Amino acid sequence: MEKLIVKQAYTGETLAELEMHDNTRVQQMLSMAQTLHKAGRLPEAQRIEVLQKLANLVEIEHEDFSRLIANEGGKPIRDARVEVTRAISGIRIAIIELGNIKGEEIPMDYTPAGVGHKAHTILESIGVVVAVSAFNHPLNLAIHQVIPAIASGCPVIIKPAGLTPLCTLRLAALIQEAGLPVGWVQVALLNNENAEKLVTDPRVAFFSFIGSAKVGWSLKSKLAPGTRCALEHGGVAPLIFDEYANEEDFVSGVVKASMYHSGQVCVSVQRIYVAEKRMQDLAQKIATVAAGQVVGDAINEDCDLGPLISAKETDRIELWVNEAITSGAQLITGGKRINAVSYEPTVLLNPPKDAKVSTQEVFGPVVCIYGYKTLDEAIEQANSLDVSFQAAVFSDNVQRAMEVAAKLEASAVIINDYTTFRVDWMPFAGRKHSGYGIGGIGYTMRDMLEHKMIVVKK
Known part of the structure; x- marks a missing residue:
């Protein structure tokens, strides 16, 4: 048997x-x-x-x-x-x-x-x-x-x-x-x-x-x-960051939304789109919080990020991140394997649009930040993949946020909260693939x- x-x-x-x-x-x-x-x-x-x-x-x-x-x-x-x-x-x-x-x-x-x-x-x-x-x-x-x-x-x-x-x-x-x-x-x-x-x-x-x-x-x-x-x-969940005053709360929340369960969630925030003039500063703030996460055995009370589900998955994530960096992504924090089943919380800035971390579900503690010139450009990039699940937009301008939500290809668009938001009685579904x-x-x-x-x- x-x-x-x-x-x-x-x-x-x-x-x-x-x-x-x-x-x-x-x-x-x-x-x-x-x-x-x-x-x-x-x-x-x-x-x-x-x-x-x-x-x-x-x-x-x-x-x-x-x-x-x-x-x-x-x-x-x-x-x-x-x-x-x-x-x-x-x-x-x-x-x-x-x-x-x-x-x-x-x-x-x-x-x-x-x-x-x-x-x-x-x-x-x-x-x-x-x-x-x-x-x-x-x-x-x-x-x-x-x-x-x-x-x-x-x-x-x-x-x-x-x-x-x-x-x-x-x-x-x-x-x-x-x-x-x-x-x-x-x-x-x-x-x-x-x-x-x-x-x-x-x-x-x-x-x-x-x-x-x-x-x-x-x-x-x-x-x-x-x-x-x-x-x-799964998806490669996009989040568009517009003008949003409560930046400190956004940063701490987005680290949780992208790194929760070491990113092994089908609606983890993976792609963050930020205006070019703000992207470096916001990426650094996100990286600072991410770098402070405690990685270890999930049974420990102080653990923020547990292991990946297998050594094979850790191998894959390591390969994808290294490929992105070699192809031009800027590593802001992380980027290293800790042990057989653990990987550092990782923030990448402007990986190539065709990189695996930009086009496929990482399912790991990796978040990518991209600069945009216009909101329409961000929306176009957010919609560019053959996967589509939940998306998010942060903006103090409610009318603008609603306009962005209308254009995003997603089964749910969360305004001023993260792609990971869910209550168990709401409809929950993926579009496209x-x-x-x-x-x-x-x-x-x-x-x-x-x-x-x-x-x-x-």
Whole structure:
């Protein structure tokens, strides 16, 4: 039996040794899930009771989950606690959203053909849900994929990231403890071959994917006919800095927004556009704060930046930064590897427009600052890539900020806050290569339901 070794993100110490599932087990999971769906979804009152109990159970284990996130995923313990709080809130949001999801009456007498008929819609569970999750928010991403399925009455099979499966396994155990019958939530520990067999099986009604664009789009192309899906990939998030008086707060905040979880967030600020006359000064201020960040083991209370998820990713970031500097970028701070899995907080000024750090998601503690002559030039550069997720603009001129927001190609534009802003009930989605469909607890619940119209002839 193939083994999955889960290691502490910074020290490499073994946290768990797990048995992976083979294709036989995949088929068993799918059969069980399909059987449960065909038998009919659980009553809404039962689902609500499970979710209420689950929220309380996760809250009891708040610190245990926080330490698990820090150890297996490398997210600083202070930020890990925020993730757990969000996860608990996400469970409760699903309960609220159940009250907002309902069918509707369809008017039928607009034309003579419809006279004498009445119609309304009802919502039914779509069927078996398969979710493939990412490493960077090991609890909250599972919440966003599993909890909507429970709330909507769909059996769900989730494959967590191989590097960070422990939060998902513990969450699944608590879901069962909260009273959800066996089989409605299953956790699959799979290699890539068996994961693809799971995802592409014709019994899958809905596929939820959070991860790299390359993998997500490839899997989408292989889905069985009729399988619906939602893909959430990354971006190269742009922020346009106009005239903004509270510069000190902006600088400290933008370091957090670009370096949070060592930049391993799909909407991390990566490209900052500043008027040419201000770019050097602002870059230096950002660099000063960035250089003061404490890098180390995420479990330590004083840690600001934990490790990268693997040595391979650290290798890649090191290569990209070195290429940018060789090609003309000015290194303001950082630019060096600390150890196998850690990299210094790095600020680059005016890297070439075609450099990897300018065109691809770094997913590391690297932020790039570019000068612009006009706002239209900044907007053009912000829109120049084939990825598009959240964007931001800072300006004391509200009208100008709204004009910039209207021109930015993004699924959300945040004014006077950062691209990382999110609450879990808002729509969250990528455009272009950055994704497909809309995330957010309530929006995902709606994706997992199908409309059925009932027409009655009077």
